[in-house]
Amino acid sequence: MKPVSRIILDPLVLTGKPVIRGTRISVDLVLELLASGWPESSILNEYPGLEREDILACIRYAQEIVRSERVYSTPHHGKITG
Numbered sequence: 001m002k003p004v005s006r007i008i009l010d011p012l013v014l015t016g017k018p019v020i021r022g023t024r025i026s027v028d029l030v031l032e033l034l035a036s037g038w039p040e041s042s043i044l045n046e047y048p049g050l051e052r053e054d055i056l057a058c059i060r061y062a063q064e065i066v067r068s069e070r071v072y073s074t075p076h077h078g079k080i081t082g
Contacts, residue, residue, distance in 0.1 A: 006021050006053065007021065007061045027062065034055070
């Protein structure tokens with residue numbers, strides 16, 4: 001299965017947020033756990049229905065969103081921070 005085919009957007013599941021197919025686990029939850037320092041093994045233990053490939057699919061999904069992001073120059077000369 002292609003990594004991102006594991007991710008679905010269904011208006012009837014979490015109001016259309018991207019989730020892992022067959023679950024109500026959102027991509028942003030998995031990314032938040034990873035960004036907070038959770039090891040993959042802890043995520044898989046806490047959410048036994050997940051597989052390693054689901055975590056990788058979440059990362060790939062985020063990477064594809066960022067890759068397709070458009071950046072436009074602005075007259076602002078200062079640094080933009082997030």
